[in-house]
Amino acid sequence: MADPDFDAAVRSHAGDLYRYAYWLARDRQQAEDIVQEALLRGWRAFPRLRDPSALKSWLFSIVRNEFLRLVAKNGPAMQSLDDPGMEVSDERAGLFGLEMRDALMALPVAYAEPLALQVLGGFSCAEIATFCDTTEGAVMTRLTRARQALRRLIAPAEAAGRKGGES
Amino acid sequence: MNCLDYRRVLLTGDGETEAMRQHRLQCAHCAPLFREHGAMENDLRRALEVAVPEGFTERLAESLATQRPVASAQRTGRRRFLAAAAVGAGAIGLGLYAWIGRDDPMAMASIDFVIKEEAKSIMMGAMPRAEAESRLADSLPLASIERIGQIRHISPCPFGGGMAYHVVLMTPQDKVTLLIMPDSSRRSRASASHDGLYASVVPLRKGSVGVVGMSAAVVDSVVGAIQA
Numbered sequence: 002m003a004d005p006d007f008d009a010a011v012r013s014h015a016g017d018l019y020r021y022a023y024w025l026a027r028d029r030q031q032a033e034d035i036v037q038e039a040l041l042r043g044w045r046a047f048p049r050l051r052d053p054s055a056l057k058s059w060l061f062s063i064v065r066n067e068f069l070r071l072v073a074k075n076g077p078a079m080q081s082l083d084d085p086g087m088e089v090s091d092e093r094a095g096l097f098g099l100e101m102r103d104a105l106m107a108l109p110v111a112y113a114e115p116l117a118l119q120v121l122g123g124f125s126c127a128e129i130a131t132f133c134d135t136t137e138g139a140v141m142t143r144l145t146r147a148r149q150a151l152r153r154l155i156a157p158a159e160a161a162g163r164k165g166g167e168s
Numbered sequence: 169m170n171c172l173d174y175r176r177v178l179l180t181g182d183g184e185t186e187a188m189r190q191h192r193l194q195c196a197h198c199a200p201l202f203r204e205h206g207a208m209e210n211d212l213r214r215a216l217e218v219a220v221p222e223g224f225t226e227r228l229a230e231s232l233a234t235q236r237p238v239a240s241a242q243r244t245g246r247r248r249f250l251a252a253a254a255v256g257a258g259a260i261g262l263g264l265y266a267w268i269g270r271d272d273p274m275a276m277a278s279i280d281f282v283i284k285e286e287a288k289s290i291m292m293g294a295m296p297r298a299e300a301e302s303r304l305a306d307s308l309p310l311a312s313i314e315r316i317g318q319i320r321h322i323s324p325c326p327f328g329g330g331m332a333y334h335v336v337l338m339t340p341q342d343k344v345t346l347l348i349m350p351d352s353s354r355r356s357r358a359s360a361s362h363d364g365l366y367a368s369v370v371p372l373r374k375g376s377v378g379v380v381g382m383s384a385a386v387v388d389s390v391v392g393a394i395q396a
Contacts, residue, residue: 037228050329062326070285101212102215131331141182
């Protein structure tokens with residue numbers, strides 16, 4: 002494929018790639034750097050892409066790869082993609098009544114990532130599983146737990162009060 | 169379908185199947201849940217769609233445009249080097265010329281992986297052996313690899329637009345890196361040489377494998393063992 006194809010793909014997906022990078026890194030500047038560096042690498046590797054229909058998922062995968070590179074470089078300050086690390090329900094139980102975006106911020110990256118890929122990228126559970134090199138079942142579990150956690154986190158304050166009254 | 173199944177699938181966000189829709193239309197409990205879920209999905213989408221910084225796409229395009237001449241110059245320089253190396257190689261033998269004269273993109277990418285990605289891949293940790301055995305059974309079984317050398321590391325990694333399995337192998341001669349690509353088929357062997365590393369990509373029963381080493385001899389030896 003020629004460079005104009007790559008340029009068009011970048012223009013078409015730049016916004017969602019940035020948003021995906023943002024929900025991985027949780028930092029606007031880092032998200033911008035990740036996408037920029039990833040696309041530079043992507044441009045170099047673009048001639049080797051054999052299946053044009055895989056372009057979108059390939060772009061998302063190189064952004065993911067760039068984020069992983071940052072994780073490896075910066076160490077434990079950034080969250081792992083593979084290890085959810087904590088039970089959302091227990092650790093975040095005190096955060097009832099959050100706005101959706103704050104609730105998303107409270108999710109571990111391992112839960113937020115498949116949500117971002119599904120909602121922003123439009124990828125199916127099977128595609129996300131391939132993308133993240135895990136099983137479809139694992140993706141479905143994470144998506145379910147993520148939504149359950151979000152429901153709890155954004156539950157209105159009275160729900161928290163009701164729960165407190167029951168105990 | 170029952171309510172439990174309906175709710176379980178709904179929460180994955182993978183859409184409502186016809187069977188689910190039929191259940192919802194007849195279920196007084198799941199119909200309001202569906203409406204609530206729809207509202208939450210709208211909120212979720214709005215929340216995930218964080219604002220893209222002003223001028224981001226333009227900055228990106230500009231950055232790519234300014235980097236390209238540099239990259240092109242680097243590639244030209246590399247080609248000049250390879251050409252010069254090929255001339256020199258001609259003096260010492262056609263075999264070495266064959267290595268340097270070729271510039272297969274996947275073999276080059278395998279070398280790039282070793283230079284830029286291998287350390288990170290190792291730092292990210294290895295995959296369980298049982299899983300590796302299962303994933304590679306149809307392309308290059310672990311038992312076959314272990315007849316060539318000792319496996320020091322194995323993990324999945326994004327590579328060449330798909331998924332590969334990165335294997336660090338200690339052979340009797342030297343350390344070798346394998347990039348096993350179960351989903352990337354190839355008809356014949358192709359090679360490259362760059363930055364003091366040698367690589368060949370060869371077809372497997374299913375997919376292909378990139379072999380990267382410090383010398384053409386050790387790569388040839390491993391390729392021969394794989395194809396035996």
